[in-house]
Amino acid sequence: MNYLTLLVLAYLAALLWFGIRGGTRERELNAFLTAGGSAGALLCAFSLVSTIIGGSATLGMGALAQKVGPAAFWWLGVGAIGLFLHGLIIAPVVRKLPVVTLPDVLRHLAGPAAEKWAGAIIALSWAAVTAAQFTALRALLHSISGGMTAEVLYVLLAAGIVLHTALGGQRGILRADFLHTILLLGGFSAAALWCVMERSADI
Numbered sequence: 001m002n003y004l005t006l007l008v009l010a011y012l013a014a015l016l017w018f019g020i021r022g023g024t025r026e027r028e029l030n031a032f033l034t035a036g037g038s039a040g041a042l043l044c045a046f047s048l049v050s051t052i053i054g055g056s057a058t059l060g061m062g063a064l065a066q067k068v069g070p071a072a073f074w075w076l077g078v079g080a081i082g083l084f085l086h087g088l089i090i091a092p093v094v095r096k097l098p099v100v101t102l103p104d105v106l107r108h109l110a111g112p113a114a115e116k117w118a119g120a121i122i123a124l125s126w127a128a129v130t131a132a133q134f135t136a137l138r139a140l141l142h143s144i145s146g147g148m149t150a151e152v153l154y155v156l157l158a159a160g161i162v163l164h165t166a167l168g169g170q171r172g173i174l175r176a177d178f179l180h181t182i183l184l185l186g187g188f189s190a191a192a193l194w195c196v197m198e199r200s201a202d203i
Contacts, residue, residue: 032169037100050177
């Protein structure tokens with residue numbers, strides 16, 4: 001058993017633990033899907049970071065920066081500016097409404113028809129995003145190990161992710177996202193430290 005397999009198994013164990021912990025409190029569908037609207041600002045912020053910072057924002061952005069230089073900032077920079085303005089101007093207004101989800105907001109402002117259309121559009125959009133993420137996961141595993149090992153690890157991870165989500169709902173996802181963000185911040189910090197310590201002349 002190699003290090004990659006051990007890492008995947010450890011990750012699966014953590015995912016399932018977060019899923020089981022997240023799901024034990026939820027008895028109603030609404031609470032299962034929204035964590036009862038109880039997530040605080042820090043947990044939501046970490047979840048956004050975990051959702052937004054993925055392969056395209058790391059490997060893809062690095063490759064783009066090599067080609068175009070500092071202009072690569074706008075790949076994520078425009079989103080960061082938009083989210084900052086959203087948090088500063090729009091989020092406080094939404095927080096005052098008796099709503100939890102985006103379709104709830106639209107129902108409150110534009111009626112039930114807007115809520116249904118928003119729900120359908122969001123569901124389709126996230127199905128496409130999830131499919132792309134699973135495709136990227138398979139490609140990543142094949143680039144690291146290849147062959148049957150990559151296929152087995154991919155099936156295990158895909159099944160673990162689906163089971164984690166089914167068990168834990170939104171609360172389990174938020175907790176796993178918190179762990180993902182800690183790992184991302186640790187990886188970025190380690191990479192920055194390596195650049196400063198080992199590649200200072202290039203910098």
